[in-house]
Amino acid sequence: MAHFEVGGTQVSAAGYARWNGSVFNELEMYNVSSIDDGGSGYYGINWDTDMNSGNYAWCGTSHYGGGTNDTNVVEEHDNGTNAATLKLQNMSCLNSGTSFAAGDAEIISVIAFQN
Numbered sequence: 001m002a003h004f005e006v007g008g009t010q011v012s013a014a015g016y017a018r019w020n021g022s023v024f025n026e027l028e029m030y031n032v033s034s035i036d037d038g039g040s041g042y043y044g045i046n047w048d049t050d051m052n053s054g055n056y057a058w059c060g061t062s063h064y065g066g067g068t069n070d071t072n073v074v075e076e077h078d079n080g081t082n083a084a085t086l087k088l089q090n091m092s093c094l095n096s097g098t099s100f101a102a103g104d105a106e107i108i109s110v111i112a113f114q115n
Contacts (some may be wrong), residue, residue, distance in 0.1 A: 001061070003107065006059035009058050009072065009104070011038075011113060012079065013111050013112065013113060014031060014032065014047075014051060014056060014112045014113055014114045015029075015030055015045075015047055015051075015111070015112045016029070016031075016032075016050075016109070016110060016111040016112065017030075017032045017033055017035060017045055017108075017109070017110050018104055018107065018108070018109045018110075019035055019043075019107075020107060021041075021062070021090060021104040021105045021106065021107075021108050022104045022106050024037050027107075028031055031047055031048045032046065032047060032048055032096045033047065033048040034043055034046045035048045038058050038087070039102075039103055040084045040099075040103055040104055041054075041089050041091065041092070041102030041103045041104055041105075042077060042088070042089050042102060042106070043087070043088045043089075043090070043092045044085050044086070044087045044088070045085065045086045045087075045110060046056060046084065046085050047083075047084055047085065047086075047090070047112075049096055050083040050084045051083045051084075051112070051114050052083065052114055053083055053114075054081045054082040055081055055114075056081070056113060056114035057112065057113045057114070058081070058086060058110060058112040058113070059110070059111060060074030060108065060109060060110040061074060061087060061108075061109050061113075062074050062092075062105035062106075062107060062108040062109070063105060063106055064092050064094065064103070064105045064106055070090065070093070070094050070095065071091065071092070071093045071094075071100075072089070072092050072093075072105055073091045073100065074088055074089075074090050074091075074108060074110065075088065075089055075091065075093075077089040077090075086110070086112065086115065087109065088108075089102050090102065090103060090104065090105045090108060091103075092105065092112050093102070
């Protein structure tokens with residue numbers, strides 16, 4: 001487990017997950033009971049131990065690979081952050097395109113922190 005210090009207080013990740021969204025293969029998890037596949041680009045992370053509230057911080061990244069100038073954004077879906085679950089969508093803009101669409105990514109990583 002990675003730890004870091006903020007204002008003299010040691011902080012640890014409250015949970016994290018890394019999975020392959022294309023074939024839906026869970027690769028690495030901590031404090032995650034399961035990951036739901038909600039359709040192309042939509043996922044739900046179910047925390048093993050609930051967060052204190054829905055006001056926790058999280059960040060995510062994804063990789064779609066293959067094309068040139070591909071861009072992905074992992075964002076909260078449908079006000080999906082609550083103490084038990086984090087609902088996400090992966091939005092991709094592929095091959096120097098100009099618009100984003102929900103789609104599965106090869107690798108998605110998410111980490112969450114709480115007080």
